[in-house]
Amino acid sequence: MTSDSAPPFLMRIRGRLLTALAGDPTGMAPYVRAIADGDDAGYFVEDGPAWTVHAGMGTLVAGIRALLLQALHPGALAGVHDWSRYREEPIARLTGTVRWVxxxxxxxxxxxxxxxxxxxxxxxxxxxxxxxxxGAERPYSADAPDLVRWVHLAFTDAFLRSHQAYGRPIPGGADAYVADWATAGRLMRVTAPPVTEAALRAEIDGFFDRGELRRDERVDDVVRFLRKPPFPGLMGLAYRVLFAAAVATLPPRVRRMLGLRRSWLPVRTATRVILRVAERALGSGPRAQDMARLRLRRLGL
Known part of the structure; x- marks a missing residue:
């Protein structure tokens, strides 16, 4: 479906989604358009694991899940609390992360x-x-090895689990995605990031087992905000379903530490409906991967 043939209601949904995700109602913010430029193939193979997972609609669930998991590390949360304006400018914080991904x-x-x-x-x-x-007071910096590692682990786990729940098969399977996205970890100076699903799970479990994670009033504050951010109308209702979907993908002990319970509503069915509408809306116009394909074809790749 092209933008010329898309029904008006899909175009309105597309504009709202892309404003939230990319900071531009067309999805063609300058950095997205620039993806068509460049003189190399990039770090990730066309239609490979990272391309597949990050193009999937499960990313709408994964973003929420990643923030919930990341909040349990008091150092990572302190950085967000002390330096981020996520309450005043939630869209700006989201679009900054989306731009990097x-x-x-x-x-x-x-x-x-x-x-x-x-x-x-x-x-x-x-x-x-x-x-x-x-309980000890410690200094933190956002580029500290343990914090960067935790953020990478939480991101990888969130996108993998959400895609497994709501996406299509990953080329090469879960291990292939973990190994593929380890490249991003190395770029962010993560030393020897996990390259298998089992290693990813073991590292996350290690943070819990060593007592490095905790719940406090700051965590509760973030959870309250993530449960109901200032999104209006239908977007707000859809977000609540996606939040419940993110909670449902968390392991029981993570939910307990966050003080969350699985919803009694038919979350999986409702989420699939919302993601299907989002997929149709986003597919009604060009996306970042289309810009990447233009670059690859220009380079003869």
């Missing part, structure tokens, strides 16, 4: 390296103190 997944290596450097410069300023899981 899209550029790394579909952009050239030059573009990906520049985007990684941009994020790194911001992280270099994020410093402070937090109360660790053992």
């Amino acid at each position: 899209i550029t790394l997944t579909y952009g050239s290596r030059t573009q990906s390296d520049a985007e990684t450097a941009r994020v790194g410069r911001y992280h270099g300023r994020v410093r402070g103190e937090y109360v660790a899981g053992d």
Whole structure:
């Protein structure tokens, strides 16, 4: 379906989704258009594991799930609490993360390296103190190895689990995606990121088992905000379903630590309906992967 033939209601949904995700109602923010430029194939293979997972509608669930899981690390949460304006500008924070994911997944290596450097410069300023899981006060910085590692693990797990629940088969399976996205971890200076699903699970379990994660009033505050952010009308109703879908994909002990319960509503069915509508809406116009294909065809790849 092209933008010329899409029903008006789908175009309205598309505009709202893309404003939330990419900061532009057309989805063609300058950094997305720039993906068509560049002189190399990028870090990730066309239609490979990362392309497949990040193009899937499960990403709408994964983003919420990743934030919930990341919030359990008091150092990572302190950085968000002290330096982010997520309450005042939730869309701006979301679009900044989406820009990084899209550029790394579909952009050239030059573009990906520049985007990684941009994020790194911001992280270099994020410093402070937090109360660790053992109750001791510790300094933090957003580029500290343990925090960067936790964010990478939480992101990878969230996108993998959400895609497994709501997406199509991954080329090569779960291990292939974990190994593929480990490239992003290395770009963010994560040392030896996990490259199998089992290793990913073991590392996340290790953070829990070592007592590095905790729930406190800041976590509860983030959960309350994520449960009901200021999205109006139908978008707000759809988001509530996606939030419930994200909670349903979390392991029981994670839900317990976050103080969350699975919804009694038919979440899986409702989520599939919402994601199907979103897929039709987003598919009614060009997307980042279309820009990447233009670059690859221009390069004869």
